[in-house]
Amino acid sequence: MPFINVKQLAGRSEEQTAEIVRALTEAYAGVTGVDPEKIWVAVEEIPATHWSIAGETFAEKKAKAAADAQ
Known part of the structure; x- marks a missing residue:
């Protein structure tokens, strides 16, 4: 039986x-x-606090983007 495993950031409906x-x-x-x-x-x-790129979590990236947008 084929098994497909998808990992994605939490938040999709x-x-x-x-x-x-x-x-x-x-x-x-x-x-x-x-x-x-x-x-x-x-x-x-995967929660955004548990997934990272280049040592920075997606939660941190989102917070920085929100602060920069203000």
Whole structure:
């Protein structure tokens, strides 16, 4: 069984996440011919305080952008 693991920043709606799952399943099935019933998808939401680039979390980047915008 194929297993697709998606990691994304928290904050997307349940509807958006459901659409991501549907689209990934359709794409994988379309390319490989695997029965969609056998494709597993897991979505992990990571808080902005736990995801970083270049030593700075997304929460810190967002706070800086908000301060710069004022």
